[in-house]
Amino acid sequence: MSDNPYQALGVKPTASAEEIQAAYRKLAKKLHPDLNPGNREAEEKFKRIGVAYGLLSEPEKRAKFDRGEIDASGAERQQRPFYRDFAGGQRQPYTTDAGFADLAGEDDILAELFRRGGRSRVTMRGGDIHYRLPVEFLEAVNGATKRIALPDGSSLDLKVPAGAREGQILRLKGKGLPGIGGGPPGDALAEIDVRPHKFFTRDGDDIRVELPISLREAVLGGRVSVPTPTGPVTMNVPKGSNTGTVLRLKGKGLSRPDGSKGDQYVTMQLVLPRETDPDLEAFVGGWRAGETHNPRQAMEV
Secondary structure (H helix, E strand, C coil): CCCCHHHHHCCCCCCCHHHHHHHHHHHHHHHCHHHCCCCHHHHHHHHHHHHHHHHHCCHHHHHHHHCCCCCCCCCCCCCCCHHHHHHCCCCCCCCCCHHHHHHCCCCCHHHHHHHHCCCCCCCECCCCEEEEEEECHHHHHHCEEEEEECCCCCEEEEEECCCCCCCCEEEECCCCCCCECCCCCCCEEEEEEECCCCCCEEECCEEEEEEEECHHHHHHCEEEEECCCCCCEEEEECCCCCCCCEEEECCCCCECCCCCECCEEEEEEECCCCCCCHHHHHHHHCCCHHHHCCCCHHHCC
16 A cells, blocks of 8 residues: 555545545545454554545645645654554554544444544444345245355355245344454345236235136036146136126135135136137027127116
């Protein structure tokens, strides 16, 4: 890392005071000795950026450096590094002082580091890691085991409970980022993202599906096979069923926390043959009652 204060902080000589401060904050969070125990290289770099910021944060000293009147340590002649002057000599080399007080807010890790300085090691809980966990519709309904990759390169099997909801958070305690200074690790938080199904939809704890039925089944009724999330079941279609007729399959919905289940609602959809059927045309053409039947009567204004 260069002794030139601008290069040390990674800013241009034309940088504003705000840009210099932001650059120092970023490097200080990365290089602070409490976050790099036993790392002499990081500690030396931390000292250098302290020297650089101490010089560039004071307009008068910065102006003198820009004019070539002082060197990068802040002195006209070789003296002890400015950071040691700033730190008071007897303190630890990364101890805080009033000149740096404006760098950290109350909720900032940097504030905690400077507040404690070299007097004690910082002990902090590790951060949480957030995942977006794609789950197929039937996996959310019936439950499943999904494998996720952790930051350390390992993998973990995560159990998705039956009846899982969109946006539900599954917490893996202690599987987040490692703690600082011996602090506990954070958690891994997996947010469930339920993929849509090609014909099932969810309505609270219930399942809804549209079931195509033939003209014969609609007129005469009969037993038909209906798909459910746990497999097909047989259902009785009443005579004279219309498009929009809704039938209920009790207990074929989603699992609830109390152990009960929702229902599945099946909506009939009358579907005629795609190809023309002469016999069907002849029958309908000779059906006299059809001439007077008006299915749109309720819509007349």
